[in-house]
Amino acid sequence: MSKEERNYHIETKCQLKAGAHQDAFGSLSVPIYQTATFEHRGIRGVQHADSCGFDYTRVSNPTREQLEAVMALLEGGNDAMAFSTGMAAIDVLMELFQPGDHIIVDGDLYGGSTRLFDLVNRKNGLTFTAIDFSEDDVCAAIRPQTKALYLETPTNPMMHVTDLAKVSRIAREHGLLLIVDNTFLSPYFQNPIALGADIVIHSATKYLGGHNDTLGGFLVTGGERGLELSAKLRELYKTIGSCLSPFDSWLILRGIKTLAVRMDRAQENAMKIAGYLKTNPHVTRVLYPGLPEHPGYEIMKRQARGFGGMLTFEVESTEFAVRVLNHVELIHFAESLGGTETLLTYPITQTHADVPKELLEKNGLTDRVLRLSVGIENADDLIAEFERVFAASEKE
Numbered sequence: 567m568s569k570e571e572r573n574y575h576i577e578t579k580c581q582l583k584a585g586a587h588q589d590a591f592g593s594l595s596v597p598i599y600q601t602a603t604f605e606h607r608g609i610r611g612v613q614h615a616d617s618c619g620f621d622y623t624r625v626s627n628p629t630r631e632q633l634e635a636v637m638a639l640l641e642g643g644n645d646a647m648a649f650s651t652g653m654a655a656i657d658v659l660m661e662l663f664q665p666g667d668h669i670i671v672d673g674d675l676y677g678g679s680t681r682l683f684d685l686v687n688r689k690n691g692l693t694f695t696a697i698d699f700s701e702d703d704v705c706a707a708i709r710p711q712t713k714a715l716y717l718e719t720p721t722n723p724m725m726h727v728t729d730l731a732k733v734s735r736i737a738r739e740h741g742l743l744l745i746v747d748n749t750f751l752s753p754y755f756q757n758p759i760a761l762g763a764d765i766v767i768h769s770a771t772k773y774l775g776g777h778n779d780t781l782g783g784f785l786v787t788g789g790e791r792g793l794e795l796s797a798k799l800r801e802l803y804k805t806i807g808s809c810l811s812p813f814d815s816w817l818i819l820r821g822i823k824t825l826a827v828r829m830d831r832a833q834e835n836a837m838k839i840a841g842y843l844k845t846n847p848h849v850t851r852v853l854y855p856g857l858p859e860h861p862g863y864e865i866m867k868r869q870a871r872g873f874g875g876m877l878t879f880e881v882e883s884t885e886f887a888v889r890v891l892n893h894v895e896l897i898h899f900a901e902s903l904g905g906t907e908t909l910l911t912y913p914i915t916q917t918h919a920d921v922p923k924e925l926l927e928k929n930g931l932t933d934r935v936l937r938l939s940v941g942i943e944n945a946d947d948l949i950a951e952f953e954r955v956f957a958a959s960e961k962e
């Protein structure tokens with residue numbers, strides 16, 4: 567990576583071919599190297615095959631390598647690994663730990679991450695303590711066996727905001743890894759490594775892909791321990807084999823080209839919708855960190871370049887929430903987030919169905935809570951859709 571590349575603004579970085587590989591024809595779009603293996607030029611003795619840099623696609627592939635170089639550049643990391651899904655990335659990450667290790671996690675995480683910890687990692691001897699990183703005393707949860715802090719900011723779906731610089735100081739003082747799932751804001755709005763994180767996770771299925779048409783995930787390493795962590799994770803990566811395919815790597819590369827304009831529009835729309843929902847009598851609470859009254863607003867202004875396109879709101883009753891979900895048309899009732907289309911999710915039966923009841927209660931995640939992933943449609947059309955949906959839900 568050249569000095570210029572490192573210094574460009576994030577919109578420009580999204581357009582770079584950060585990898586060293588160039589094809590013979592100068593194609594602007596990175597070719598899809600749809601191959602499982604690579605032919606060696608020869609062999610130099612028993613120790614060393616004369617490879618052209620690639621041997622087998624599970625280990626590395628030119629298309630995926632381009633994508634990984636772009637991601638490392640966008641997050642300011644020393645390395646990025648692309649996985650078949652976000653969960654595959656988190657699964658490999660958890661293999662860094664040994665039986666007996668203890669990890670402090672946020673109580674309000676993506677439901678699939680909580681399920682992985684409970685269903686797989688506990689069985690393998692890891693222990694977890696769930697806290698609210700935005701409010702609780704982190705130091706009080708640290709034990710001699712604690713190895714890492716694991717969080718999202720803003721959280722999913724309750725939008726708690728954690729001060730990353732503050733938590734990273736605690737991690738450093740106690741020799742803990744700081745792991746941040748940055749899916750909600752994407753590297754366009756937030757770069758946790760610059761604030762002291764060691765490992766950044768992404769579900770590329772969301773904003774990076776951006777079109778609700780494929781799945782992917784990343785682990786990005788950085789900071790002082792970046793080289794050591796990337797060496798360990800690369801070994802696990804090639805061993806476990808949950809890598810991203812060449813075609814899906816190409817789709818995510820293509821998504822990243824428009825990340826900046828999509829995220830700007832989604833945020834602009836989210837701000838307008840948050841303002842509208844605040845004034846609606848059926849809505850009892852709007853959680854959007856871009857609203858000045860949100861408790862995380864000032865922290866977000868310091869540590870991120872924007873507030874994102876995700877917002878959560880609570881309606882007057884369970885029945886009303888169900889009616890809203892039944893009446894949407896332009897807005898899709900669907901799981902997932904970060905695509906061009908606006909999606910409405912019901913966390914209690916969808917993304918967070920497997921989260922233990924006590925955690926849901928602690929977070930105030932009730933059956934009146936709806937989560938909106940704001941897309942890039944015209945904001946007035948989205949607000950008109952809400953007007954129509956609320957009116958129809960009143961009448962029933």
Ligand SMILES: *Cc1c(COP(=O)(O)O)cnc(C)c1O
Pocket residue numbers: 651652653654676678679718722747749750768769770771772781782783
């Ligand atoms: C979706 C999501 C994941 C899991 O990613 P998949 O690509 O669905 O496996 C992890 N973390 C967050 C914050 C997510 O939104």
